[in-house]
């Protein structure tokens with residue numbers, strides 16, 4: 001049986017402050033670190049041997065993976081860091097408080113920006129605060145930092161990477177871990193569970209709670225899926 005474990009990073013400092021984060025490289029809170037440790041403990045209890053891990057180039061996901069692997073006593077596993085697994089870029093909303101933004105623009109508009117499939121937040125102005133186009137990691141990777149991303153634009157960078165680098169290894173029978181972000185994982189869930197553009201609005205990924213997906217051998221088709229921390233589980237799309 002091939003498994004894929006998806007882990008959204010533990011609570012971040014800006015999750016705690018309820019601020020739109022996107023590509024800003026905030027770290028985990030103490031609660032987020034505890035969530036990462038618990039994620040590792042839950043994965044260890046499954047007894048599953050994973051062969052490799054993938055994460056983003058953002059420290060909240062990288063550190064979550066490190067701490068989970070530490071709990072699993074598997075820190076030696078290969079880890080690939082890919083910008084394609086970064087959180088969705090929140091554009092001009094980056095750094096703003098989500099509640100204040102809802103007061104200013106209306107809760108419905110914020111829900112559209114946060115959870116709709118193809119409507120991006122307003123773009124971030126070049127040179128504005130949180131403009132990461134001069135960030136050394138993206139310059140060294142030759143990445144053109146987006147001004148904003150809808151979930152569709154996020155999926156348009158996640159999917160090719162997943163299909164090129166991760167899917168073939170799952171199809172060959174490897175069990176893998178992906179530690180990433182709320183919206184880059186929503187993109188992956190949309191792909192794996194064939195979720196419609198309308199239904200993806202209702203998919204939420206909890207922090208630091210491994211989503212363990214069992215795949216039909218040799219395929220990318222989920223046969224079962226569950227969050228390992230049942231008390232913090234959110235609704236999953238149906239398996240078709």
Ligand SMILES: O=C(O)[C@H](O)COP(=O)(O)O
Nearest residue numbers: 019020021022087114182
């Ligand atoms: O980027 C962020 O603000 C969070 O990591 C995800 O935010 P969201 O749940 O509002 O999409």
